[in-house]
Amino acid sequence: MSEPLLKVENLKKYFPVRRSILETLRKEPPRYVKAVDGVSFEIARGEVLALIGESGCGKTTAGRTILRLIEPTEGKIIFDGTEITKLSHEALRPFRRRMQIIFQDPYASLSPRMKIGDAIAHPLLVHSLAEKEEAREMALKMLKRVGLTPEDEFYDRYPHHLSGGQRQRVVIARAMILKPEFVVADEAVSMIDVSMRASILELLESFRKEYNLSQLFITHDIAVGKLIADRIAVMYLGKIVEIGPTEEVLKHPAHPYTAALIEAVPSIARRKKEKKIRITGEVPNAANVPPGCRFHPRCPFADEKCRSEEPKLIEVSHNHFVACHHPLI
Amino acid sequence: MARGLGQYILIRALMIIPTILILYTLVFFFLRILPGNPVMAVVGTKNIPPEQLEHLMEMAGLNKPLYVQYFDYLKGILHGDFGVTLAFPMGKPVWDYISQRFPATLELAIWAFTVSVLLGLITGVLGATKKGTKVDTSMRLYSIIAYTLFIPWFGMMLQYVFGIHLHWLPTSGRLDPGVDLHTITGLYVLDSILTGNWEALVSSIRHLILPALTLGIVLSGAYTRLVRNNMVDVLSQDFIRSYQARGVPDRKVLWYALKNAFIPVVTLMGLQFAILLGGAVLTETTFSWPGMGTFLVDRIDYRDYNAIQGAVIFFAFFVGVISLIVDIVYAILDPRVKY
Amino acid sequence: MLLEVKNLSIYYYTLTGVVKGAEGVSFSIDRGEWVTFVGESGSGKSTVAHAIMNIVPSPGRIVSGEVVFQDRDLLKLSKEELREIRGKEISMIFQDPMTSLDPLRKVGDQVIEVMTVHGIPEEEARERAKELLEKVNLPPDRLDYYPHQLSGGQRQRISIAMAMAFNPKLLIADEPTTALDVIVQDSIMDLIEALKAEGTSIYFVTHDISLAAERSDKIAVMYAGKLVEFGTVEQILENPLHPYTKALIEAVPDLWKEGKVRAIPGYPPDLRNPPSGCRFHPRCPLAKAGLCDAEEPEFEEVEKGHYVACHFPGGWRG
């Protein structure tokens, strides 16, 4: 494998818990929500990695920290050979052109008072890639490219005239006009109506082909992950518990959590299911991480070792890693 | 939980201090940026002997450097010493005035506050439950009209109609001449009840009606608006429909909605109280009500800066206490408040 | 027949026009039957659910139709008669567990209230509340919690506990798991299934047709305020007759199915001004000019228990 485009090493993001006045005065030690707690992975050029997990597992924070929209607490982010973790904001700007983000909520990610054409053209102006007129031309082309035609009519519309699916196309257009090499797609389709999800996914796929675009596709929906990802990483309480090629992870999940997640997904093709693994309870608060393996309070296989010792990622099959004392394979 | 609340109250009480300090500092320096000095302002251009001027300056504490004056006065406040008056009658402790005038303002404020909240709740709920109808529109108009009533004018109109024209109610003062009342708290209605003086009770209530209505109606507009909007908001929420879907009677559902809609109103009360005190100055002036407001206006006519400073700082303290009470009420009402 | 809905229409009178939220919806639910309503946002599936309970939020109004529940038209009952049915014979769970409980009251008081307003003495209700919490796998001490102290899943369990208070004849579940993660979703579905096992009929609303596949007996597909197809799970999933149903099945990513998913072209219509004729015709591959854009198809039974509103049912098969 050639040099990866993006390399994340032991990334951590701790948010201090806001203390009440009382706690501050009592000098209680500050507590932290360990949203991301030591995450490492690589993404090759043109590769799609799906980052999967339930709400509160830290997947969204991870995506934003990698783009330094949130400052990391610890760890390294290496983009195309350059460590960008500690770059100043000024030095980071050229990289902003090369790495982009698509948010979950297409209603909130466009300024209500900016014409969508201007929103798409603005990145070009920010990076001085084009003059005003030229930027307009390029934005028009991009509108057409993402299927918002007639493009000159769409250019002057405001976001509230558009449906959710159309807005998400605008958001994609805005991110893609810079011809980035890497994009974080944060739940990019979960707020879109079912009938239009596939078309948004297709649009992203077409850009992957055109730009050889690498993607970190963050989603709670494994079925979507299966559809688009080369590899899948499963996150639980701030850590990656399993990572490997999509087929391999889905067919032979090694972590009990991954297995439970797969079982819980509803399906038309497999209507009557019998449950092999049943986990109970809910994801604990990230401010209060259990000792040992984080999953042990909900794991049917947990033993003494799981309660005291934190498992490391081990390779169970080719390129397939799992952090579990009792992997299922 | 109870201990937590106690400590919260304590800490919240301490947080009044910076507020008062800021206002004290502001007012202190404001009153000293004028050319000359406060004593000159009082005596004006009258030719008075230098030694007498010197004596006046010393009495007002104005012969010391500015920062010494600043801290001296601050120290004084902590002992309830708000300085002395500089104009007629000269040299009287400002605190004597405050302690005598404040109960009158407090009595007016309490009644006006009650009137405004009650009116605001009734009109607001009426508007919200009849949303989109003529009733709703009238309530919204009521809110705007009440809010933009000019207190002196509205007061005078009430005086004209109920006092001068119909002779139903007195138009100035707190008691009829000739009625004697032994004061304990300075709140006449309360004092009349405490001393069993029914004549004074009737008289003090009659005197209260017009000023309290004037101020109360003007202030109710803001409540009408907030209660209506909150209520509309709450009524559209899922938990209201979920109450209905569980067969909870409408009367109860309305009550639960009101409780939820009331929480932001509590916050407004703190701010409204400040507006109420401002309005009280105009109301007192209109109705010759012997409170802090008329005291302030009186002293303005004399350009008595020491007294003005004392009165304003006392107002700041009072506003601080009210916002403390509001915060505590809020913390008790809303279980989501963390302390 | 437990519930029979006849020709139900609900309009929303908004400032920008009349939104035809649901129009001419007819279907029935048998005792002990689980019927899932599937559709995209704005299809009218929740609107119908609210109409059954007669709690359509303003500015919505039920403009026509009947909701016959155990031989009584719920829309013609007095307030008090309806109140007695709500929460006792028909229960409802809402979509967002964050907003469907009163934030100012302890959840216990809210659970107990369901029973006291239907005539159970306070003390007995308190005991039963504890049992109900156990039934939904929550420790009884949660009764003393305020809603904000519970997670989304726990709140939804509280809602289900309240719905279970009287073994209702019908449970209306309006997207009860949309805001929840899959594992929690699965356990909530288990609870609803348990309720069904005790004889309760289920009106379940979801936008996720695969969720409908697993536990329901029948599926109703709604599009743009219209009921377009209704039948057993097998009929709908294995032999869909409406092109929209077929497209919907093909649009959903499925872990256990190979191959691509296919988007439905176009966008859902604006219900202020719905398309003429069949509302699906602008997005339909089978649409025939002069027929589909002019004439509204009838909602007809094409095989036993299988209803569809389409001029060319199953037309893609040639």
Add this chain to the structure above:
Amino acid sequence: MEIAGKIAEFLFGKKPGRGMMLFGLTIVLIVLIMAIFAPWIAPYDPTQSSDDVFAPPSGEHLMGTNRLGQDMFSRIVWGSRIVLYVVFIATLISMAIGIPLGLVSGYYGGKTDRALSVVMDSIYAFPALILAIVIAVVLGPSPLNTAIAISFVYVPTYFRMVRGQTLSLKGQLFVEAAHAIGAKNREIMFKYILPNLAPTILVVFTLSVADAILTEAGLSFLGLSVTPPTPDWGYDLRVGQPFLLDGYWWLVFFPGVMIMLLAMAFALIGEALNERVSLGTR
């Protein structure tokens, strides 16, 4: 031209609150015309005394005359100049200070922001009229000084509103998206945040003008705004009050009605705008 059409549509279009908007704008327009064309509209010199004292409203004196025999109608007409001047200057000053301060403070946050917020909150929590009284007393009676006193107490209103909105906008996804495309802070503030503040600023502007009118009237009622014989609504109200007992109601009725009509006009416009704004973003 296109923009003018849009503004007209925004103001008069068939939208909720159209009646309120029309009524409000009409009153404001009338008062504006009164102020601009006062010398032509007023039949008498407002400061000219005459022997015809306490004359009730009649064809000759539309709103009667006061104790000095001055024509009340002429005083009302000329008085509009003072109110508009004071309120206009005051609002301009408080916006010029409050808005930029709130924007920068809210956007960058930090210690300065916190300190500034405490100061602004303290002033905001204090009775505006009383604070304005103190400042007006120190500065002495003149319309400009009154404007300065009023502007001081409304700075926190703008500061708090802009800061609060900036804080919430700062957390919105579209601002994060702007960061992600590499936009600079200045661009984000002016291109992404400020345009979204504009509607709220407009609403707060009209409402605070309504408020400022009442505060101005309050100050002049207490004799802190103008020196006699300058015509001023609030001051005339004060001077007329003692004669109410004798039944000379017109001395106070007309000045008070004008104060309220003007304040109400702005409040109605604000209310209508508020409705449009919340409708537009939905």
